[in-house]
Amino acid sequence: xxxxxxxxxxxxxxxxxxxxxxxxxxxxxxxxxxxxxxxxxxxxxxxxxxxxxxxxxxxxxxxxxxxxxxxxxxxxxxxxxxxxxxxxxxxxxxxxxxxxxxxxxxxxxxxxxxxxxxxxxxxxxxxxxxxxxxxxxxxxxxxxxxxxxxxxxxxxxxxxxxxxxxxxxxxxxxxxxxxxxxxxxxxxxxxxxxxxxxxxxxxxxxxxxxxxxxxxxxxxxxxxxxxxxxxxxxxxxxxxxxxxxxxxxxxxxxxxxxxxxxxxxxxxxxxxxxxxxxxxxxxxxxxxxxxxxxxxxxxxxxxxxxxxxxxxxxxxxxxxxxxxxxxxxxxxxxxxxxxxxxxxxxxxxxxxxxxxxxxxxxxxxxxxx
Amino acid sequence: xxxxxxxxxxxxxxxxxxxxxxxxxxxxxxxxxxxxxxxxxxxxxxxxxxxxxxxxxxxxxxxxxxxxxxxxxxxxxxxxxxxxxxxxxxxxxxxxxxxxxxxxxxxxxxxxxxxxxxxxxxxxxxxxxxxxxxxxxxxxxxxxxxxxxxxxxxxxxxxxxxxxxxxxxxxxxxxxxxxxxxxxxxxxxxxxxxxxxxxxxxxxxxxxxxxxxxxxxxxxxxxxxxxxxxxxxxxxxxxxxxxxxxxxxxxxxxxxxxxxxxxxxxxxxxxxxxxxxxxxxxxxxxxx
Numbered sequence: 001x002x003x004x005x006x007x008x009x010x011x012x013x014x015x016x017x018x019x020x021x022x023x024x025x026x027x028x029x030x031x032x033x034x035x036x037x038x039x040x041x042x043x044x045x046x047x048x049x050x051x052x053x054x055x056x057x058x059x060x061x062x063x064x065x066x067x068x069x070x071x072x073x074x075x076x077x078x079x080x081x082x083x084x085x086x087x088x089x090x091x092x093x094x095x096x097x098x099x100x101x102x103x104x105x106x107x108x109x110x111x112x113x114x115x116x117x118x119x120x121x122x123x124x125x126x127x128x129x130x131x132x133x134x135x136x137x138x139x140x141x142x143x144x145x146x147x148x149x150x151x152x153x154x155x156x157x158x159x160x161x162x163x164x165x166x167x168x169x170x171x172x173x174x175x176x177x178x179x180x181x182x183x184x185x186x187x188x189x190x191x192x193x194x195x196x197x198x199x200x201x202x203x204x205x206x207x208x209x210x211x212x213x214x215x216x217x218x219x220x221x222x223x224x225x226x227x228x229x230x231x232x233x234x235x236x237x238x239x240x241x242x243x244x245x246x247x248x249x250x251x252x253x254x255x256x257x258x259x260x261x262x263x264x265x266x267x268x269x270x271x272x273x274x275x276x277x278x279x280x281x282x283x284x285x286x287x288x289x290x291x292x293x294x295x296x297x298x299x300x301x302x303x304x305x306x307x308x309x310x311x312x313x314x315x316x317x318x319x320x321x322x323x324x325x326x327x328x329x330x331x332x333x334x335x336x337x338x339x340x341x342x343x344x345x346x347x348x349x350x351x352x353x354x355x356x357x358x359x360x361x362x363x364x365x366x367x368x369x
Numbered sequence: 370x371x372x373x374x375x376x377x378x379x380x381x382x383x384x385x386x387x388x389x390x391x392x393x394x395x396x397x398x399x400x401x402x403x404x405x406x407x408x409x410x411x412x413x414x415x416x417x418x419x420x421x422x423x424x425x426x427x428x429x430x431x432x433x434x435x436x437x438x439x440x441x442x443x444x445x446x447x448x449x450x451x452x453x454x455x456x457x458x459x460x461x462x463x464x465x466x467x468x469x470x471x472x473x474x475x476x477x478x479x480x481x482x483x484x485x486x487x488x489x490x491x492x493x494x495x496x497x498x499x500x501x502x503x504x505x506x507x508x509x510x511x512x513x514x515x516x517x518x519x520x521x522x523x524x525x526x527x528x529x530x531x532x533x534x535x536x537x538x539x540x541x542x543x544x545x546x547x548x549x550x551x552x553x554x555x556x557x558x559x560x561x562x563x564x565x566x567x568x569x570x571x572x573x574x575x576x577x578x579x580x581x582x583x584x585x586x587x588x589x590x591x592x593x594x595x596x597x598x599x600x601x602x603x604x605x606x607x608x609x610x611x612x613x614x615x616x617x618x619x620x621x622x623x624x625x626x627x628x629x630x631x632x633x634x635x636x637x638x639x640x641x642x643x644x645x646x647x648x649x650x651x652x653x654x655x656x657x
Binding site: 054055056075076077078079080081082083085087089090091092093102103106107150151154160 | 553555556558559560561562563564565566569573574577578655
C-alpha cells in the first residue's frame with residue numbers, strides 16, 4: 001500500500017518574483033528511493049523549485065506533496081527533509097559532532113541514541129574521529145561530507161541537494177559524485193539534486209529533468225536525455241550537437257529526407273509515426289561524436305558529405321574538428337584521438353547513419369531561431 | 370566556508386596601525402598618564418597643590434568615603450543597566466533592519482540615527498521638558514488620571530536611565546546591523562530544515578553567531594555611559610552625581626585636580642575590565 005505512494009509530487013507549482021516568472025507550472029513526481037536531477041542553466045528556476053519543496057519559499061500556486069501528504073502550507077521545520085546547501089551552511093560555532101547532532105537534538109532523541117547515530121553516520125561519510133573539529137578546520141571535501149551527514153542522519157523522507165559539488169575543485173568533484181551516489185544508494189533515500197553540470201546529472205541520476213525558463217523541457221533516464229533530446233534546448237545543453245535547418249523532401253514513414261542545402265540531403269530515421277508534410281521546415285540535430293571523418297567517400301552510409309577541415313583541436317582522448325560543408329555551413333566532429341589527424345585545409349568526408357540524426361520538436365527551435 | 374589559504378601576503382600591520390596609534394598615544398595615553406603623578410599629590414584649600422609630596426591619600430579617601438563609593442557604585446550600575454536595556458531594545462530592530470529587503474529600509478536606518486543629528490545639549494533639554502515634575506509625561510499621566518502626584522523622573526536613577534538609553538540606542542543599532550548581516554541567512558535556513566523552529570533557530574544559531582557583535586555593542590554603550598557627562602549633569606542636577614560629573618566638579622569647580630585625577634584612574638580601572646569581560650564572555654558563550 002505504502003509502496004505506491006510517491007515520495008514527492010509537485011503539482012502545477014508556480015512562483016514569480018516581482019515581474020519575472022521563476023517557476024511556471026511545474027509537475028514532477030519522484031518514486032521512493034529514486035535519484036532525480038533538476039538540470040538547467042543558472043536562473044532557470046531549478047533552485048527555486050528546491051526551496052519551495054523545502055518550504056524556504058512559498059509557491060504562488062500549486063502543491064507540494066511529500067509521501068502523499070500535502071505540505072504546501074507546512075512550516076520548514078516540520079517537513080522532515082534533508083537539505084544540503086551549495087555553501088554547506090555548517091554552523092561555525094559548533095563542532096562537527098554537534099553540527100551533525102543538530103537535527104537529532106531538535107527531535108529530542110535520547111543522548112545515547114544521538115551519540116550512536118552521529119558516530120555511525122560520520123563513519124559512513126568517512127569522517128570517523130573528526131567529530132571534535134570545527135568546520136573551519138576541515139578541507140572543502142570534508143565540509144561537504146559533514147553537510148551531507150547532517151542532512152541524512154535524521155533519516156528524512158526526502159534529501160534535497162542544491163549544487164552541493166560546485167564549490168569543490170574538479171578532481172574532488174568527480175570523486176564526490178560517485179561517493180554521493182554510493183551513499184544515496186546505501187541509504188535508499190529519495191533524492192532531488194539540483195545542478196547545472198550535465199556530467200554530474202548524467203553520472204548520478206536515475207532520471208534527469210531538464211529545466212529551462214521555469215518549465216520542464218524533458219524528463220527521462222540519462223540515456224534517453226542524451227540519445228533522444230526532445231528539444232533543441234536539451235540537445236544544445238547536453239553534449240555537443242550539430243544543428244541544421246532544412247525542409248522535408250520526403251517522408252516514407254520510418255525515414256525522412258531533409259534538404260538542408262543544395263548538396264546536403266540528410267536521411268534521418270524517424271522515432272515517431274507522425275508523417276511530416278513535404279516542404280515543411282524542420283530543425284535536425286546530430287551529435288558531434290556520431291560524425292565519422294574519412295579521407296575517402298563512403299558509399300554505403302546514409303549520409304556522407306565532402307568537407308574541408310577548418311580547425312582541429314587536440315583534447316587528450318579525442319580530437320575536435322570544425323568542418324566546412326560545400327554550402328559554407330560549418331559542423332563540428334569529435335573523433336577519437338587514435339584516428340589519423342587531419343590538418344586545416346585538408347579535404348575529407350563527414351558521414352553519419354540515419355539513426356544518428358534526430359528531428360527536433362518544433363517549439364524548441366522556433367524559440368531559439 | 371572554503372579553508373583560508375596561508376598564501377596571502379603578510380599584512381603591513383605597522384604601517385596600517387601607525388596613524389591611529391600615534392593619535393591614540395598623543396591624545397589619550399599621554400594625558401591620562403600625566404594624571405597619574407597628579408593623582409598622588411594633595412590639594413590644600415586656599416593654598417593649592419602641595420609640591421613634592423606624594424601619597425595614596427586621594428585614593429584612600431575616594432575608596433573609603435561612603436559618599437564617593439555611592440557615586441562610583443551608581444555609575445557602574447547605571448552603565449550595566451543602560452547597556453542591558455539598550456541591547457534588548459536595539460537587537461530586534463537591528464535584526465529587522467539587517468534582514469529586511471523592504472525598499473524603505475534605508476529610511477528606517479536614517480530614522481534610527483536621526484536623533485544623533487541634534488546637539489546633545491538640546492536633546493537633553495528636550496528630556497527635561499518631558500520628564501520634569503510639570504513636564505509632558507507627568508501632565509499627561511495626571512491629566513488622564515493614571516496618577517495623582519507627579520512621578521519623580523529627574524534628578525534620580527530613572528531619569529538618567531531614560532536619557533542615556535535613548536542617547537546610546539542608535540549606536541547599538543548601528544553596531545548590531547552589520548554583525549547580524551555577517552551571518553548568512555543560509556545558517557538560519559539550515560537550522561530550519563533540520564527541524565529547528567524560529568525560536569530554537571534564534572537561540573541556537575542567530576544569537577551565538579552574533580554574540581561578538583553584541584559584546585562590541587555592549588562594551589561601547591557601557592564605556593560611553595561610564596564617561597557620560599552632559600546628560601547626567603542636566604538630568605541629574607548638581608546633587609545626583611555620577612563619576613564623570615564628580616570628576617568635572619573636582620577639576621573645574623573645586624580646582625582639586627589631584628582628587629579628580631585619582632577619580633579618573635579609579636573609573637578607568639573599574640570600567641575597562643568590565644568592558645573587556647563582555648568580549649570574553651561572548652567568546653566563551655558562542656564557542657560552547
